Amino acid sequence: MANDSAKSCGLDPDNWKNFRAEAHRMLETSLDQLQQVAERPWQEVPEAVKESYAVEASGASAAEIVDRITDEVLPYHGGNIHPRFWGWVQGTGLASDLIAGMAGAVINANTGGRDHGANYMERAVIDWTRQKMDMPEGTSGVLVAGTSQATVIAFQAARVRVMPQVRKSGQGTTRLTAYAGQGIHNATRKALELLGIGFENLRLVPLIDGQMDLAALRAQIAKDRAAGAQPFLLVGMAGSVDLGTYDDLNGLADVAADEDLWLHVDGAFGAWTRIADDPWRGLSDGIGRADSIALDFHKWMYVGYDCGLVLIADEAAHRSAFAARPSYLEAAERGLAGGDPWFCDYGIDLSRGNRALKVWTALELYGEAALGAAITDNCRLAALMADEVTAHPNMRLAAPVVSNVCVFTARNDLAPEAQSLLNSEIAQILQESGEAVFSTTRADGLVMLRAAITNHRSRAEDIHEAIAAVARLAQAG
Numbered sequence: 001m002a003n004d005s006a007k008s009c010g011l012d013p014d015n016w017k018n019f020r021a022e023a024h025r026m027l028e029t030s031l032d033q034l035q036q037v038a039e040r041p042w043q044e045v046p047e048a049v050k051e052s053y054a055v056e057a058s059g060a061s062a063a064e065i066v067d068r069i070t071d072e073v074l075p076y077h078g079g080n081i082h083p084r085f086w087g088w089v090q091g092t093g094l095a096s097d098l099i100a101g102m103a104g105a106v107i108n109a110n111t112g113g114r115d116h117g118a119n120y121m122e123r124a125v126i127d128w129t130r131q132k133m134d135m136p137e138g139t140s141g142v143l144v145a146g147t148s149q150a151t152v153i154a155f156q157a158a159r160v161r162v163m164p165q166v167r168k169s170g171q172g173t174t175r176l177t178a179y180a181g182q183g184i185h186n187a188t189r190k191a192l193e194l195l196g197i198g199f200e201n202l203r204l205v206p207l208i209d210g211q212m213d214l215a216a217l218r219a220q221i222a223k224d225r226a227a228g229a230q231p232f233l234l235v236g237m238a239g240s241v242d243l244g245t246y247d248d249l250n251g252l253a254d255v256a257a258d259e260d261l262w263l264h265v266d267g268a269f270g271a272w273t274r275i276a277d278d279p280w281r282g283l284s285d286g287i288g289r290a291d292s293i294a295l296d297f298h299k300w301m302y303v304g305y306d307c308g309l310v311l312i313a314d315e316a317a318h319r320s321a322f323a324a325r326p327s328y329l330e331a332a333e334r335g336l337a338g339g340d341p342w343f344c345d346y347g348i349d350l351s352r353g354n355r356a357l358k359v360w361t362a363l364e365l366y367g368e369a370a371l372g373a374a375i376t377d378n379c380r381l382a383a384l385m386a387d388e389v390t391a392h393p394n395m396r397l398a399a400p401v402v403s404n405v406c407v408f409t410a411r412n413d414l415a416p417e418a419q420s421l422l423n424s425e426i427a428q429i430l431q432e433s434g435e436a437v438f439s440t441t442r443a444d445g446l447v448m449l450r451a452a453i454t455n456h457r458s459r460a461e462d463i464h465e466a467i468a469a470v471a472r473l474a475q476a477g
């Protein structure tokens, strides 16, 4: 079919009336999706649909494209928008994203630098978050794709602080060592690999009751120093990926101060207990003493993908790890080239999108109290799930639930291998039936069912029905 926009005047619509009508139709269909989300769990993508994605690039009408997106795209989401999705650690997205997404699409801001509104809004979002995290005034930050990228940025700042020459001449033969508790997220290891520090130089310190053993940590640091290494970085967990546990962040800050280490906190989801009620808020006490924090808005602040943040207490250290302005990027006092400082001097990306708008829209629309209440509620639901698991004679928790993560086996009375098989099978069956999404993890040498509740749409009856479904399958198995 002939393409309106392929005509003489290029890519903008020739017929605005028609384009408006089709854009409104897309909005209505998107709103339907959102309102009926509970009836739309994950489903497998049929082969014919996968094939329909093949790019033809031959032009089509807006009406055709809206129809195709409605039929071929919207139904095949990743499940995380559904009220009974607790797999991995994934956020649900918010209705506010729809509003922010529309405005963001037409502004098309490049927030690498220069003088325009999106950059001022990003600074405001960063500063609000800094305050919630108890970080000092003057802390710098930059919104990024997620905690993985935030971690790379933080670690590079930590390294430049101890090796000011590293940007110029590389790391040479210096052996830097980093410390984290066992169970640290893979993002830490990956960042150390990317920076050329090497994962062998990440010391995994044993845990006691889910927290890094501080005596073992001090002993390992001393041993490494004696062997000629240069300890530079201590990584704390605020919400471990497997069990949702928290290091003693004040204890880590004391060790970091004594040993002159950079303290980084992986708070991808768990940092957000800062705005929850006690006792969960207390889990992240001490986080503000970190030199850097990596966290996500797209997990436990429910904002649509993608959006993470790195916060760095020492702005000068942050800037000196990344700033580099060739002549074509020189700043000016006035005009569009003003607006210093530019975000490109605080991270890897030069061109960057407008991630702040969706965060700002969510904060302004819902307010901190409602977001904090949703986080508190998720912790309560994890505790409820633990209670229901414990009430079933043959189910067993891997560990007590401390925040929003509940890990359990469905049939503790079976042999270990049979339990692993059954737990994996139950996860798959429930995913495919659309009843609930658990993921799996390994604990006590078993594959277990795991729920990480970062879902503002979940209610007590969702937990109840999901555990009942697990019990039903466990009995049949």
Ligand SMILES: *Cc1c(COP(=O)(O)O)cnc(C)c1O
Binding pocket: 089, 145, 146, 147, 148, 149, 185, 187, 239, 240, 241, 266, 267, 268, 269, 296, 308
């Ligand atoms: C998800 C997660 C990460 C990685 O964050 P991304 O936003 O996926 O890059 C790191 N640490 C923890 C604890 C996580 O849960």
